Amino acid sequence: MSYVVEMLNIRKEFAGIVANDNITLRLKKGEVHALLGENGAGKSTLMSVLFGMYKPEKGQIKINGEEVKITSPNKANELGIGMVHQHFKLVENFTVTENIILGNEPKKLGLVVDKEKAAKKILEISKKYNLNIDPYAKIEDISVGMQQRVEILKMLYREANVLILDEPTAVLTPDEISELMNIIRDLIKEGKSIIIITHKLREIKAIADKCTVIRRGKYIGTVDVKDTTEAKMAEMMVGREVSFKVEKKEAKPGKTVLKIDNLSVMNNKKVLGLKNFSIEARAGEILGIAGVEGNGQSELVEAITGMRKIHDGNIELLGENIETLSIRNRIDKGISYIPEDRHKRGLVLDYSLEENIVLKSYKNKPFSNKGILNRKAIREYAKEIIKAFDVRSGEGEKTxxxxxxGGNQQKAIIGREIEADPKLLIAVQPTRGLDVGSIEYIHKRLVEERDKGKAVLLVSLELDEVLNVSDRIAVVNAGELIGIVNASETNENEVGLMMAGVKEEVALHE
Structure with a gap:
């Protein structure tokens, strides 16, 4: 049997941690091979070894049957291997063409960079694979889904035959995901071979031929996707049966915690992104916000948390108007916030885990006294959260x-926000990029917070998450409230129609 890539018995260690322990993966030509594992299982590490970013302690790599030493990403490119990382490596204020040719510039007369020639080639590749990319657009002006296509184009421009996609759907809308699946099918038709790192079982079933599972750095097995159920793959990945249904008793809503009345908020384009929006979230309930991305959810959340000024209307927390309060005051009044973008809004990436865990509370006792930090108290608190939320990291709280x-970064944020004991917990895409085991755990924690009498506002683009976890669902379209339904009395079809702008009464009869 001929393989384009063979990774045999790979071992990779970091500072006392074995990230990959004797792992084997074989990729055939024209195959989509999924690499499945929990957050921190060692998937990205294994692919970084293949892409020349890490040198393995043991094992061998063969390309088309010949053993190779991949010492750098440039060497990987020469061997026809390309990688799209989970967090894209693009220069925001460069054009698409400038990003694609960076480090590989075609020269005119050996002196001047020939951008025209490059743009022409990029357009040809874009058309061939139905990528629909404008070579002259600036990265900062195009959507996340388009940016990902630029990364794919970058590999194709360098004539890669083996494409590694690391969590490619984590940042995409449902429409963009189905478009990406079509792009992957086109790539395979053209004879490319693809390794896709993911923990979304539904997508593996939709696109992959084979699936290799690793758990805590160890090889568990490789299966034929068409013959293996999602439940079986989940069990291989987590090491136990996983429940896809959220267990919860009926909510017992109490007093109104958050009251939003006729709220209007401007978006970045200086037009109303949220119009005359009114909702109430009560203690002891999870209120879900459903909608396609970009329909006013960001404006709503930023207005509540204080990151965006409101245009009109009122926001009350436990009967007190808060729209003029500072962000810090709102945190002190009991608002916790799990943001959608963990890097931009959730963490200071070059701080340690313990510093990030007290980002919002370092000024309070016991973490500081008269401006002097109590490192011991901070460390103990961080250790508790790391343990409770199973945050896996190389050096514990000092990491x-x-x-x-990404998934462990997310668990750290969720731990910090829940442990702050808020009155109102705002969770935006709380399980984005998490594996099934972690998703099950986070959902359980959100329900626990509800049962402790907190108001939970859940904003998610995953319709099944909103239906599964919420008690009531408010549907938003083009910045307007389309209607509010009880989760137990609705279905995907009705909410889907409302998300498309069909009013509640009409959706019920469709």
């Missing part, structure tokens, strides 16, 4: 957050 996997 620099940038070095952690």
């Amino acid at each position: 620099i957050v940038r070095s952690m996997s």
Whole structure:
């Protein structure tokens, strides 16, 4: 059997941690091979070894049957291997073309960079694979989904035959995900071979031929996707049966914690992103906000948390108007916030885990006294959260957050926000980029917070998450409230229609 890539018995260690312990993965030509594992299982590390970013302590790599030493990403490129990282490596204020040719510039007469020639080639590749990319657009002006296509184009421009996609759907909308699946199918038709790192079982079933599972750095097995159920793959990944259904008793809503009345908020384009929006979130309930991305959810959350000025209307927390309060005052009044973008809004990446865990509370006792930090108290508190939320990191609370996997960064934020004992917990895309085991755990914690009498506002683009976890669902479209339904009395079809702008009464009869 001929393989384009063979990674045999790979071992990779970091400062006392074995990230990859004797792992084997074989990729055939024209195959989509999924690499499945929990957050921090060692998936990205294994692929970084293949891409020449890390040197393995043991094992061998063969490309088309010949053993190779991949000493750098440039060497990987020469061997026809390309990688799209989970967090894109693009220069925001450069054009698409400038990003793609960076480090590989075609020269005119050996002197001047020939951008025209490059742009023409980029357009040809873009058309061939239905990528629909404008070579002259600036990165900062295009959507996240388009930026990902630029990364794919970058590999194709360098004539890669083996494409590694690291968590490619973590940042995409549902429409963009189905478009990406079509792009992957086109790539395979053209004879490319693809390794996709993911923990979304539904997507593995939709696109992959084979699936290799690793758990805590160890090889568990490789299966034929068409013959293996999602439940079986989940069990291989987590090491136990996983429940896809959220267990919860009926909510017992109490007093109103958050009251939003006729709220209007401007978006970045200086037009109303949220119009005359009114909702109430009560103690002891989870209120879900459902909608396609970009329909006013960000403006709503930023107005509540104090990151965006309101245009009109009122925001009350436990009967007190808070729209003029500072962000810090709102935190002190009991608002916790799990942000959608963990890097921009949730963490200081070059701080340690313990510093990030007390980012919002370092000024309070016992963490400081008269401006002097109590490092011991901070460390103990961080250790508790790391243990309670199963945050996996190389050096415990001293780990620099940038070095952690995305899912573990997310668990650290969720731990920090829940342990602050808020009155109102705002969770935006709380399980984005998490594996099934972690998702199950986070959902359980959100329900626990509800049962402790907190008001939880859940904003998610995953419709099944909103339906599964919420008690009531407010549907937003183009910045307006389309209607509010009880989660137990609705279904995907009705909420989907409302998300498209069909009013509640009409959606019920469709």
